[in-house]
Amino acid sequence: MGNSSSSSVETGGGAEPVLVARGINKSFGAVRVLCNVNFEVRPGEIVALIGDNGAGKSTLINILTGVLHPDSGEIIFEGERVRFSSPHEARERGIETVYQDLAVAPQLDAVANIFLGREYRRSGVMGRLGFLDHGRMSRETDEQLEDLSVKIKDVRKPLSTFSGGQRQGVAVARAVMWASKVVIMDEPTAALGVAQVGMVLDLIRKVRQTGIPVVFISHNMPHVFEVADRISVLHLGEVITELDPKKATTEDAVAAMTGSLRTNGEVA
Amino acid sequence: MTEKNDNVQGEEVAEEKQRGLALPSSINSALIFLILAGLIIVFTALEGRSFLDVGNFLSIAVDASELLLMAVGLTFVIITAGIDLSVGSVLVLSSVVAAKTMVALSGTPAEVQSYQFPNQSVGIPVGIAAGLLVGLVAGVINGLLVTKLKLQPFIVTLGTLGIALGAAQILSGGTNVPYVPTAIQSQIGTRQLFGFLPVPVLITLVVVIIAVLSLSYTRFGRYTYAIGSNVEAARRVGINVDRHLLKVYALSGFLAGLAGIVDLARFNTASVGAHDSDNLAAISAVVIGGTSLFGGLGTIVGSVVGTFIPAVLRNGFVQQGVQPFWQQVAIGIVLILAVFVDQRRRSAEERM
Numbered sequence: 001m002g003n004s005s006s007s008s009v010e011t012g013g014g015a016e017p018v019l020v021a022r023g024i025n026k027s028f029g030a031v032r033v034l035c036n037v038n039f040e041v042r043p044g045e046i047v048a049l050i051g052d053n054g055a056g057k058s059t060l061i062n063i064l065t066g067v068l069h070p071d072s073g074e075i076i077f078e079g080e081r082v083r084f085s086s087p088h089e090a091r092e093r094g095i096e097t098v099y100q101d102l103a104v105a106p107q108l109d110a111v112a113n114i115f116l117g118r119e120y121r122r123s124g125v126m127g128r129l130g131f132l133d134h135g136r137m138s139r140e141t142d143e144q145l146e147d148l149s150v151k152i153k154d155v156r157k158p159l160s161t162f163s164g165g166q167r168q169g170v171a172v173a174r175a176v177m178w179a180s181k182v183v184i185m186d187e188p189t190a191a192l193g194v195a196q197v198g199m200v201l202d203l204i205r206k207v208r209q210t211g212i213p214v215v216f217i218s219h220n221m222p223h224v225f226e227v228a229d230r231i232s233v234l235h236l237g238e239v240i241t242e243l244d245p246k247k248a249t250t251e252d253a254v255a256a257m258t259g260s261l262r263t264n265g266e267v268a
Numbered sequence: 269m270t271e272k273n274d275n276v277q278g279e280e281v282a283e284e285k286q287r288g289l290a291l292p293s294s295i296n297s298a299l300i301f302l303i304l305a306g307l308i309i310v311f312t313a314l315e316g317r318s319f320l321d322v323g324n325f326l327s328i329a330v331d332a333s334e335l336l337l338m339a340v341g342l343t344f345v346i347i348t349a350g351i352d353l354s355v356g357s358v359l360v361l362s363s364v365v366a367a368k369t370m371v372a373l374s375g376t377p378a379e380v381q382s383y384q385f386p387n388q389s390v391g392i393p394v395g396i397a398a399g400l401l402v403g404l405v406a407g408v409i410n411g412l413l414v415t416k417l418k419l420q421p422f423i424v425t426l427g428t429l430g431i432a433l434g435a436a437q438i439l440s441g442g443t444n445v446p447y448v449p450t451a452i453q454s455q456i457g458t459r460q461l462f463g464f465l466p467v468p469v470l471i472t473l474v475v476v477i478i479a480v481l482s483l484s485y486t487r488f489g490r491y492t493y494a495i496g497s498n499v500e501a502a503r504r505v506g507i508n509v510d511r512h513l514l515k516v517y518a519l520s521g522f523l524a525g526l527a528g529i530v531d532l533a534r535f536n537t538a539s540v541g542a543h544d545s546d547n548l549a550a551i552s553a554v555v556i557g558g559t560s561l562f563g564g565l566g567t568i569v570g571s572v573v574g575t576f577i578p579a580v581l582r583n584g585f586v587q588q589g590v591q592p593f594w595q596q597v598a599i600g601i602v603l604i605l606a607v608f609v610d611q612r613r614r615s616a617e618e619r620m
Contacts, residue, residue: 088506103504105497107564108490116494117505119487130486 016079017042018213019064019095019182024073026059033059034070035237041182046204046214048224048245051234052257057217060234061184064215065097066090078181094180098171100187100217106160106167110152111141113159114174144177145169148206150199165196172203176212183207184215189223201227219257221250235259299609300558303602304573304580311584319587326466330534332579333468334359337527338550339557339571340479341407341520346554347483348516349496349563350414350421355524356546357432358406360538362528364436366399367445367538374449385449392452396529403525404518406432411517415510421517429547437540445538457533468530475523480568492516496563552599553578556606562614577602 017040026034034056041047051057062068064075066084074081077093084090087097104113115137121127141155150169152162159167168188175183185204189197204227207214218224224231224245231243233256241256312319338355345352371380374391385391406428413424459467483489491512494502503509532538557574559566581595 087504091506097504099504103498103501105494105501105564107497108493112490112494113501116490116502117507119490121487130482130488132485132487132490134485 015043017076018078020076021060021064021070022074022076024060024063024070024075026056026063026068026070033237034063037073037234037237037239039064039232039239041213041215043213044208044211045229046208046216046227048216048218048228048231049234050217050219050221050224050231050253050257052219054236055234055257056237057234058186061097061186061215061217064090065095065184091178094178095182095184096175096179098168098175098183098185098188100190104159104167104171104174107158109158110145110155110170110173111137113170114141114144114177116174118178140177141173144173148173148176148203150203163196164192165199168192168196168200169203172200172207176207176210179212182213182215184217186217187219188216189218189220197223221253224253225250233257300556300570300573300577300606304577307577307580307584311580311587315584315587319584322464324583326464326469328576328579328583329469329472330466331583332575333472334527334530334534335546335550335553335579336472336572336575337475337523337530338520338546339553339575340475340568341523342550342554343479343557343559343566343568343571344483344492344516345421345520346551346559346561347492347496347563347566348513349499349561350513350516351425351551351561352410352517352520353422353425353547353551354406354410354428354432355520355527355550356543357429357436358403358521358524359528359531359546360540360543361406361432361436361439362399362402362525363532363538364440364445364540365402366395366529366532367448368395368439369398370395370449370452371445371447380447380449383447383450385451388449388451392449392455395452399529399532400522400525403528404522406524407518407521408514410521411514414517415513433540436538440538440540442540444540448532448536448538450536452533453536455533457530457536468534471526471530475526476568476572483568488512488515493564496560496565498564549578550575552603555610556599556602558606558610560610560614561607562610565610574606 020038020040022038024034024037024039025032037056037060039049039060049057049060059068063070066087066089069083075083077095082093084093091097105116108116111134120133120136122131122133127133138155145152145155148169150166150173152166152170159170162170168191172183172185172188175185188200188204192200201223204214204216216224216228228245231245231248231253232239233241233243233253235257236259240259243253243256308320338359342352342355370388370391372391373394374380374385374388379386410421410425410428413419413428414421417424456467461467461470483492491502491507494507495509495512499509528538531543553574554566554571555561555574556577557567557570557572559570578595578599581598582592585592585595
């Protein structure tokens with residue numbers, strides 16, 4: 001049942017998928033976490049990945065980003081079969097992930113967070129000694145946050161002085177800044193208040209406008225239905241259905257998540 | 269930047285205001301500067317101009333130099349949310365090894381016992397190098413135990429504290445090392461450059477300047493803060509956390525070794541018993557200076573001020589004829605206050 005979903009998906013846009021997972025299986029010991037999972041991401045779309053706790057969402061994301069390796073199945077990135085040796089390699093190829101637990105360094109400012117691990121160094125001897133080009137990083141941070149309408153009063157103040165939404169905004173801005181191919185967001189709205197959620201959802205739409213697809217993992221149905229172009233439902237390690245948010249209802253999604261609805265995208 | 273804020277949503281403005289009531293992150297260092305300035309003013313008022321004169325200030329600085337060297341290393345360590353309890357013992361081990369090396373290389377036993385050091389031009393530099401190497405190796409061992417065996421820094425450095433001190437006592441037979449070439453004292457320990465600048469103060473000043481630049485302006489400093497602020501975030505962006513921590517502990521060990529050389533040069537002997545509480549004194553200085561034991565936050569300048577507060581207190585009490593033991597009481601109070609402020613700030617952040 002699970003493996004039939006990939007064929008039904010191809011009714012969507014004509015563009016070649018950027019990232020495809022095909023026939024992914026993964027077990028931890030005796031527990032089968034992912035079972036013949038197919039999943040794909042096409043340019044310029046927001047694809048939501050939903051499922052109850054333990055459905056295998058995080059495992060699938062970890063496999064897509066090189067944190068884990070599948071027992072069998074293949075990952076195809078830009079038409080080429082890949083095996084990312086580490087999350088670092090996935091990032092270097094243009095796949096950025098925003099983690100659910102606000103993976104920023106709260107004592108560092110927005111500039112430092114956005115450039116963390118990718119600092120610009122000054123030219124010449126000073127650069128070789130490790131001196132950072134603060135001016136250039138500040139300017140590019142200002143531009144990036146402005147492009148995404150993330151409002152941070154002072155990019156040189158520690159993130160701990162800002163709200164959760166603003167911090168998440170910086171985390172998303174960082175991902176978008178460096179993601180050339182795919183942005184994956186793992187529960188980006190889970191820790192946020194209502195107004196902040198609105199901001200992050202707007203941000204996700206802005207990312208889509210740039211043509212970079214977003215994988216949006218959530219189990220908050222209203223958020224998913226607000227932004228997603230397509231919804232993949234995971235249940236007990238299988239992609240059991242694909243929903244079109246324009247046609248399906250929240251009830252359909254919940255039914256699918258709990259396993260009481262199994263279709264191949266044909267929701268009545 | 270201000271024009272960009274005009275369209276900040278009303279709700280966020282309200283949040284900002286609410287947060288403004290919480291302690292801003294700079295209050296600790298500002299408070300600590302005020303305390304030091306207040307102490308200097310009070311002692312100057314009581315003592316007259318002599319408290320502020322250059323000579324008295326430099327003698328305070330010489331006294332504080334070893335502690336300050338250790339505090340600089342500890343600032344890096346504590347910013348990564350680690351701790352290094354072994355610094356005082358590493359100081360002792362380094363100075364014992366340096367002293368033993370100098371004594372062995374500077375002349376025959378008969379010569380050195382009559383204070384003749386025909387070979388001291390070899391013995392002293394090699395001894396200094398040996399002492400620094402011991403500090404560096406001790407730091408690397410701490411770093412390896414913390415990163416490879418994934419042990420708590422507190423326990424690791426508590427263990428190496430005992431090992432280093434024990435090793436120093438085994439090497440020295442439990443007594444101070446005698447017959448150290450006197451040139452190290454006259455050329456380094458008590459020498460004053462340009463007629464006023466003591467060499468120990470110059471060494472410390474150079475280290476402090478390099479540390480300030482490194483912590484604020486380089487990638488090394490940036491990663492130090494990042495690891496202490498959120499180690500998982502640092503890992504996820506591809507920072508080699510283990511390698512960085514190894515360097516930070518190595519730095520702390522090296523600076524403790526350097527402090528050992530300064531100690532040897534100042535007193536012309538490797539003293540085994542005089543540094544039992546140096547680690548706690550240095551940690552207190554760093555914490556008083558606003559570096560958070562939770563990691564991610566702290567400055568070298570704060571640690572300098574935090575080192576000078578006890579030194580100024582001790583000096584002022586001695587000049588006033590107050591029993592110097594009061595200094596320990598006062599420092600205890602300041603330390604508790606500093607940690608309290610840090611904790612308040614932390615919990616204010618977490619509530620957001």
